[in-house]
Amino acid sequence: MPSFRATVRVLWGNRPFRLFWTATTLDMLGHQLSWVALAWFTLQQTDSSLAIGGVMGMYLVTSVVASPLAGYLFDRGMRKRLLILDHVARGLLYALIPLLHWTDLLSYPLLVVLLSLAGLLAPLSTVGSQSVLPNFVRADQLETANAFSQLSWQLAVLVGPAVGGALTGLIGAPGTMLVNAALFILPAALLAAIPAKVYEGRQRERGRGGRAEGVSFREGWRFFLGTPPLVALTMASLLFNFAYGPLEPALPALVRDDWRAGPETLGLLWSALGIGTIVGTALWTRWPQRWAPAHTLGGVMAAWGVFTGGLYWIAHPVSGMVLLFLAGLTVAPYNVVALTLEQRLVPPHLRGRVFGLTTSLEQVGLPLGMLVGGWMASTLGNRMTLLLAGVVCVAVGVAVMMSPWLKGDKSACGGDTRAAQMPTKEWA
Template sequence: MARTATVGAPLRHPAFQRLWLGLSISYLGDQFTIVALLWFVLQLTGSGAAVGLVILCFDLPGVVTGAILGRLLDRYQPRQVMGFDNLARAALIAAIPTLYALRSLQLWHVFVLASLAGALSPATTAGVRAFVPHLVDDAALDRANALTATSLQFSYLAGPVAAGVAVARLGGPWALFIDAASFLLMGLLVLTLPTITREPRAAKANRWLGFEALFSLRYVPALTLLSLVFFFSYGPLEAALPVYSGQTLHANADGYGLLWTGFGMGAFAGVLTLTRLSRRWRPSIALPMIAVLWGALLCPLFFIRRLPLAMLFLGVAGASWAPYMPMETTLLQRLVPAE
């Protein structure tokens, strides 16, 4: 495999710098959508079910389109697919405040636009995983994935407070322009990434959109199942948190943002333990332990009625949650042959 890699610190490679910068800005912008859009829908409808449906619209289409987008990433240059994804999502997210400004926004518009954005999102998620091994040496994969995870956790730390203030001062829909701008910048940055040179492959009948080959790899089916359960457990938290904040803690948009900040503080601290955790525990042991601990630490929230205490427990839960994604990503990158 030809790769434009550099040995040593991942940030020494200019292409990885651009990818990491784009992800950092995009992750930060995403927090404005999480806080602003969900709070806006809750205020508009007063319904936790409507909030959950918005989350479902963002998350469910990707389950269907993920395999198709994966095939496109194999067939075309990842930077092109990722660039289209981010530029298209910039337009979709910007459409919500635009329709609101025109006094034409209806709830079904939010559902449709969220579904379209969610359908595109696996392109960048999978694209980053595919791209990073081409940009850094294998020995630097742990550090590269830790850096991308740190960007995500930092966005949980800084983004919700800023988003909560923006929502409280400007209103939910207007804050979405910030996320749209972050997608636009990410799209422009990924288009500058280098072309990946792939080794020619023998033509094969590709059954089940590549799933047959993928699940023939050792450990991949078990890891996929564990990750499915783990990330599925995270989804209800996004839907429940604005309802929990408003109806149980009686907090406003600022308080809702503070809950995510508590989670982000813990997650940021948790991802800093990644190197030590990777050295001490094999992924086959560490990943199931993280999944169990994450679920156990969320349980006390059922009984907590005060914002500071809720922030504390969310922070501890975030610290347990954060190392999972970079560890799982590195393991998959090493299990699945790069082509």
């Protein structure tokens, strides 16, 4: 079996994968820039952590609603066009925010509308990327490709918040949003350089030109409900997202109100989390373990709850950065393990619909967690909100570790990759 480093060299020599990875990284970098700028901008305009939860929550609510439709469209075909459309349209929407603000036309309700429209488009990339990634690599490279692709998010979390916080302090949140808009347009050019047939992969077998015949939502639901490990994995991620949600509105308010610091500090805190995830991914791929998914995923959730809940006792941003670094260190394997397991469970011609469905269900927890967290921060205080969210996360992690449906496929957690890639029912 080739080493992780050797597989990465092969992947980086794969031009379509390299272009796809670069586009995804720029996409996530733009997302992180906008998230810091939007949180600070909303806090300045409304002086309410609940308003932050409302803006971000509506973005995620519309993403949840649109995810099944995005998956259906990807199974129908035209994957390349859908990905390019998402990046161009979202870039234009983000550019409207500063333009409307500078002309005194931007109100809080209009900001929510613009973010809701961006949320409707976002699943074209989130669901689409999960669906098409296996078409860019060989089956025995899938886990490494997922680990490598997680660097898109991790590098964005490392660089994006710090740059976003610095830009917000230097040129203001509206100017930062304009920079962010450009970071959505550029990936569209990279995605356009990849041949359309690469996006289709083996799904082309379902119909000419990559168009599936007789595609229906019901088929995706039937497969999902008939696969207990997939249901268990989706519910675990939903609850994890719910427990994570309060951190988004509570952390900016904690920085400003409790620590008396500015957006630069907020950016550095998120970057500390990003550094932790990069280090954690490197360690995970270097020393793969033969743990069952239940133990890995549940342990990650419990550790995340301990470290983020520990912010309750922190009185200085530097100590907060240490805790978030440790949280990132332990959370890194989650997406690699969960996504690889999901891709192996779902046959290629169903990935769009099933991933659209699972993404929608998983993401329900995030806006709910943000909205509940914003309300809790306004009523119970920022510190208590983070502590209670941490306790919930630990409890859910312990329950996941006891799940009987996620204890079978140890290979998804970094065991023998060759065994994990053995086709099941001729699926790739």
